[in-house]
Amino acid sequence: MIEKKDIALEKAVLIGVITKEQNEDKSKEYLDELEFLTYTAGGEVIKRFTQKMEMPNPKTFIGTGKMQDVQKFIEEHEVGTAIFDDELSPAQERNISKMLNCKVLDRTNLILDIFAQRAQTSYARTQVELAQCEYLLPRLKGMWTHLERQKGGIGMRGPGETEIETDRRIVRDKIALLKKKIETIDRQMEVQRGNRGQMVRVALVGYTNVGKSTLMNVISKSEVFAENKLFATLDTTVRKVVIKNLPFLMSDTVGFIRKLPTQLVESFKSTLDEVREADLLLHVVDISHPNFEEHIESVNDILADIKSADKPTIMVFNKIDAYEAEPFDDTDLLAERTKANFSLEEWKKTWMSKVGNNALFISAINKENLEEFKKRVYDEVRDIHVTRFPYNKFLYPDYDETYE
Secondary structure, three states, X not given: OOOXXXXXXXXXXXXXXXXXXXXXXXXXXXXXXXXXXXXXXOEEEEEEEEEEOOOOEOOOEOOHHHHHHXXXXXXXXXXXXXXXXXXXXXXXXXXXXXXXXOEEEEHHHHHHHHHHHHOOOHHHHHHHHHHHHHHHHHHHHHHOXXXXXXXXXXXXXXXXXXXXXXXXXXXXXXXXXXXXXXXXXXXXXXXXXXXXXXXXXXXXXXXXXXXXXXXXXXXHOOOOOOOOOOOOOOOOEEEEEEEOOEEXXXXXXXXXXXXXXXXXXXXXXXXXXXXXXXXXXXXXXXXXXXXXXXXXXXXHHHHHHOOOOOOOEEEEEEOHHHOOOOOOOOOOOOOOOOHHHOOHHHHOOOHHHHHHHOEEEXXXXXXXXXXXXXXXXHHHHHHHHHHHOHHHHHOOOOOOOOOO
């Protein structure tokens, strides 16, 4: 359950569809995630609306009858925002806005808004602004109420179309300027990465809100911002970590999410360079989430998109302290147990331990099983280091010793 604090939250309704590709369970799961996104952005979900359809309506996303239900509810409860689970076309957004007479957002717009709130550094703000401008450009026509006198006829002629083109040119120029700015920062970051020498690089990857930043803080003894909200971390943080006597670099990257807007993948590609250039990936998974398997699949898809799926990877199943009590179907555990009764040995008997034959079970916040985690990371980094610098083993005479 989402905690509601004593602050004025913006009222919102959620709207999704049930189709052949997206059944009722899947739709509910996506709306659960959309509600968490809404809460993260500062909203409170009053009601959800779903409709079974062959495919979304090209004009209004949902049917006219369902739209009237939504409109009536919004008027009766003075709701200010309607949020749709899929990206709306510019035409859909204009049509729906006229019908509902309230603020209309889609999942992409909502994620962009959260990114804008969370961006702390100049680089992150530039990346988010670029994504917002690219999202805004095809939607400019429906956003200018002062250009409604374009119908033609007596007294209705004017420079409206020219003004829209002017606005579009301004946004295009802004996009070009932002891209140049990002290219400049990219070159600076490339130099920084080159100046780090030949140290082994380890990158934390995973779905948003799985505990990457918390794990980063525990391992590197740093203070990366961590919060139980989606996209708490946007800026890639790189820290030097030393386990026993072996130094390496660890980076905390932006979290992934299903239906990640293409504008964000493009504008944040530089941030993802830390993943591309990593020698070892730590794929962190929130094992307490009921759909963590799909989260794994989503992360793997994005890793494939950025050509990083074949990198050495350790699966790190986090939040074992928060796992809800259910018996494992594919183990010899017959009795239903509470989460407090699961031991590490029992976790290792589950199918999750066979994922890539390289899985760990930890609780970063409670620091459970971190010694085994450190030993595994140490062993992997050591092997990479020895392969890269075969003569440096003399600098580390205890390479063959057991990790303490």
